[in-house]
Amino acid sequence: MEQALPAGNSALSDDHLVLLDRYWRAANYLSVGQIYLLDNALLREPLRAEHIKPRLLGHWGTTPGLNFVYAHLNRLIKQRDLDMIYICGPGHGGPGMVANTYLEGTYSEIYPDIGRDADGMRKLFRQFSFPGGIPSHAAPETPGSIHEGGELGYALVHAYGAAFDNPDLLVACVVGDGEAETGPLAASWHSNKFLNPARDGAVLPILHLNGYKIANPTVLGRMTDDEIRHLFLGYGHEPIFVEGDDPPVMHRLMAAALESAIERIQTIQNEARDGRGSVQRPKWPMIVLRSPKGWTGPKEVDGLRVEGFWRAHQVPIADPRSNPDHLKLLEQWMRSYQPEALFDSAGQLRDELQALPPRGARRMGANPHANGGLLKRELILPDYRDYAVKVPHAGAPEAEATRVLGEFLRDVMRLNAKARNFRIMGPDETASNRLDAVFEATDRVWMEGIEPYDVHLAQDGRVMEVLSEHLCQGWLEGYLLTGRHGFFSCYEAFVHIVDSMFNQHAKWLKVSRALPWRRPIASLNYLLTSHVWRQDHNGFSHQDPGFVDLVANKKADIVRLYFPPDANTLLWVADHCLRTYDRINVIVAGKQPAPQWLTMGQAATHCDAGIGIWPWAGTEVGGLEPDVVMACAGDVPTLETLAAVDLLRRELPDLRIRVVNVVDLMTLQPKEQHPHGIGDKEFDAMFTCDKPVIFAYHGYPHLIHRLTYSRANHDGMHVRGFAEEGTTTTPFDMVVLNELDRFHLAIEVIDRVPGLATAAAHLKQVLLDRLQEHRRYICAHGEDMPEISNWKWPYGTGASDGG
């Protein structure tokens, strides 16, 4: 374990220390100014109430520490010409990130209206947390940021995501001790088991123990150094401690700690890269920085402790606009930084301080990795048609859709192996989800020991498996945000674990898309499989199709939902998703053997439209409206719908049935609400204006109602889907429990089509009897009746089967 060198040994000269301290003070000054000031930015006149913002919004407590780290990283970058980005875990310390990018010049380059002069500084202050201005957190608007940090817990996974496949990149990551209490962050420390020093860049975690959250001490902040040391040695790190509150001492300690850390990192990387022998997982350095919360701010306000306590968390002096004593205290605080010694009369940072930060793209606010779209290269994709399942007759061959997709992904992996810009994430489920063909092209990355009998583990694997959806999601976000591509396959039910991370990423994308300087990044692609209808062996806890409901809450520009009914449609959809950018694509598809419906040509036409009538499946008569529309979205609902059609065709040959299949769920929405929505005319032509629509849907039924509620025939929509009924049972019993099975669908047709209730009363009874028979059979035999599990579509695809 390394400790920071004693102060005397630091390479930091006394002169440089003074400069560094002034630079830090400048950042602190600008941070306080953003929180408080409307005007009088340079304090050229006494501070008056009207200079103060009417609403004081921002977080001071974490900010001086963030500024301290930023200033020291600047020095390190410049000294060693490092390629470094800064992940600000306590993203609510936004004023610090803005202050630093302003000081280094990147802010004014991106936002020329905020110049590097007195007027620019005034605008910089005014815009912060101000209507029409910028948000209070490190946001997409903040140069150099790939991390908002409003929802705590994801700093370190984002940092690792950025470092993967970026061998020359160093990702400095400040982890707050509040954030360190979260589950995702606590697991993130194990990311070092997946980072290959020969191939990947490095992450330098800086655990910032300022001791307090909003109103409490932090758990890690109150742990002893001894426990902290054990904990991080256990996580596989060598902690270097920097502790104190006296700035000169702290500058020396921090400079030495960073030098020590970077030298250790470079040693690790050199050893891993010189080709001598195998790479062992190294003990990576990390820094534990204990500094006071609200450091350099007011020690007390109204007799209550502020610096070094949680009262420094947000706005330490509450009402300077109305309280003259507080106004004076604020002025004293701000003048304690000696602004006149930091900025010249024009409001420019003094030359000797301007000389401190790195130049050009080495500035952390200008590093292209933090605006990943700048570096993004298009993914090379094979022709998805080459992987097509041959479908001579609809329903005739069985295939496992995800297994077919695995072959496609294998070759995506191969074609982009040189570019090193594609990874597949999954919580220990790549093989379980039957994507195992990818292991022909690569392995799972694994930096722990590998035993002779291990299978598809390698230090240079490109599949990332860990039993944490949080880590999969966070790594992928960091990877995408730095300009690369990826694919996340997940059990459908457990993707809810990352609901909140999805939310935050969607919010990031929404804001980013409105910023012209932020270049588009690759979409986040989910494959949700091992889905609700085929978790019959794991049971109820594994049965939840509700993630797509959450997704549908987000802005239409951002989200897409796909339910390919078979392997060929899945191929088309996956190919399409991998070509998109700035989106979140959710694909729901099963992994079990299932009938195939469309030839590749038919699949392409169908998916391109996103929705369509399957004329070969229905029994329409040219020129006449159908009696009923049987719609379906999802592989299992499509199967049950076609089986129901088969039942009805046999018994009610004159019934005019139309079958509509929906791949792209957003087509159901009106055009005005979603760019993929189809027009009302087209919708009405497909679903009719008044005929019953029996809609078999993969998930919770209301989503279909929600998407179609303003369509003419919404009263006619009868949706069946998951009704929150499930257990460990047979596949067919699962659909029966939720009344999504062929019998219930056919019965609903009888109930809804005028006249059939009487005309087909006997058939209805037969169908009800068969449901009883099914129940008796499975309770006796433990598996579905052969006539159900072996059912095949008997009619071919008719005229349109030429694709």
Add this chain to the structure above:
Amino acid sequence: MEQALPAGNSALSDDHLVLLDRYWRAANYLSVGQIYLLDNALLREPLRAEHIKPRLLGHWGTTPGLNFVYAHLNRLIKQRDLDMIYICGPGHGGPGMVANTYLEGTYSEIYPDIGRDADGMRKLFRQFSFPGGIPSHAAPETPGSIHEGGELGYALVHAYGAAFDNPDLLVACVVGDGEAETGPLAASWHSNKFLNPARDGAVLPILHLNGYKIANPTVLGRMTDDEIRHLFLGYGHEPIFVEGDDPPVMHRLMAAALESAIERIQTIQNEARDGRGSVQRPKWPMIVLRSPKGWTGPKEVDGLRVEGFWRAHQVPIADPRSNPDHLKLLEQWMRSYQPEALFDSAGQLRDELQALPPRGARRMGANPHANGGLLKRELILPDYRDYAVKVPHAGAPEAEATRVLGEFLRDVMRLNAKARNFRIMGPDETASNRLDAVFEATDRVWMEGIEPYDVHLAQDGRVMEVLSEHLCQGWLEGYLLTGRHGFFSCYEAFVHIVDSMFNQHAKWLKVSRALPWRRPIASLNYLLTSHVWRQDHNGFSHQDPGFVDLVANKKADIVRLYFPPDANTLLWVADHCLRTYDRINVIVAGKQPAPQWLTMGQAATHCDAGIGIWPWAGTEVGGLEPDVVMACAGDVPTLETLAAVDLLRRELPDLRIRVVNVVDLMTLQPKEQHPHGIGDKEFDAMFTCDKPVIFAYHGYPHLIHRLTYSRANHDGMHVRGFAEEGTTTTPFDMVVLNELDRFHLAIEVIDRVPGLATAAAHLKQVLLDRLQEHRRYICAHGEDMPEISNWKWPYGTGASDGG
């Protein structure tokens, strides 16, 4: 740090070792039988294909380890008369839990059909993962379980939740090494900072490193003992290692380890409880058990490694029904346990083995703590009316709703202090959410060091704050499931972090309610505050009202959604929720100063109905239908609706407006879909059948459409809510950005009421101009126009203000 005693020092006699091993073999035998056998349960005849289940579903890999632990805990309980429950983190090892509760007799007591004889064993085997039988996981159906474990990560928080305020309880918690990779579990180890050895029970974590997940080694499984030791010392534990694969050696090691652990726990507790000096956070013991995955199962199948590898995870021998070699292998495996030495000719566990487990309620399957409703005592509640805000005129006083609630909760805390059965959870937000009156009654629990300047921290505090929604939720679940009560207040946006935990708890409740022997437990009560409309200072990342959408997906019996519009309604709702059981109640209410509408009497009447016309707010004329219904749900939408009504009343005095306020969102659903739903007649009488309804709703608008889509007037519902627009701005600008403000609402009335588009064209333009004016004003001044933020309802409450 303690190590297991060398084998020779164990108190385990050679005779007892042999018995213990036989008991373990019996559990293993029953586990394998459940996975495989339909019949021939005792292997009295050669195993034949027809004895094998057609579908083999279950998880073997973790099960022998779980059985090993269970057998040893039985010994410990009996030896020392311990009150202990067993949390099975790898809940998919369900066969083990079932086997053990069957062996100890609890299973047959609860399910008399599954007797303790040959026929009972046959049924026990057959029902497992079989239609009409039991699920494959440790489920509500499993005696002694409070933890399903299908979604991994929550074992340890559940264990701590169970231990709080149960000083005599010992919670043994097996944490799988797969689960240990998850975020929530990684953070859960810090729970020991919140456990008071004087007041609470103890948790004994048993980290089961069997080395593998579904298809990978585990991160912790491949870490060295040295790293594991550091990690857990860092977490504040003293690890005791039990490692190996030779059963006799392992029995001795495990027995010694458990004895050592229990003695250490008892020492800690005695020292904390004898009243000598202050309690320091102790180093609690834990056990690290390294044993082979699929221990005692087949070593190899088809030449591939199975025992001690991930291939043992589910069903190690795949197709014994169709593969005679595999059938033979299975038979060998099962006979290796020597069933004839374990069970007598009647199929009963042999007497000497029946003597091993504890008796009665000491059996872990029969411990009442694992069926918490048995122990639940009603919460003592003060009269909520005593906390009422006086409302002489509607809208006249301002109050912070959650602050008022805080006073009520303070007294709930006081009244139940002796019973020690009520806790409040919050992620560092109790004060931020303005519930700080509770600190007059208790403090935050904190077992780390406490400084003189700390505020409301104490070792015996009953408020639990940690910056992890996962921990708050998990602790509370464990606390409720063992028969106590609680309240979880959370920032609205970040409750999504526990979406998935909510799902699992809702599923648990749904299944439990159908089991007569499971007694009702207290409801899980959420207060979602710091909500979307008043996160103007933290911005977009803190703005998401979508949790209720997820909640609405669950079974109607389980979930309730409340949107009290002011303090008095919040009091009524909170009181109501604390009286309910087996539910999940979500209350959404703001913390900011806001107008108060209803007297306590009015509030009680209104909340009791859940929905109602506010006659004092509208401008109806007796006997005539209104021209428009202005409906609202949520505090901010109610405010904006009434302000819009005020605008309209001034300018269009002849317009007949009806105001409907919704507190209980489920009233909107049809009666058939939710027990709180109102009848169609009542609904139509309130909302009319054809008049426009302008519905201002707190969250994403579609939820209102979804709940009302089958109502007569659903075409007339025009819902406004959160449209995913937000940033750091003023409170009123937030509603404007989402077009939920008074001006947009009034404009929608003009647009929707026939004739008004022309008649009130001028007014519409005036309103549009005022929106422009608002924008200019806030961009200039940074705060809302006084006329907006100071707006007051000018009309009183008319005739009905007598409550």
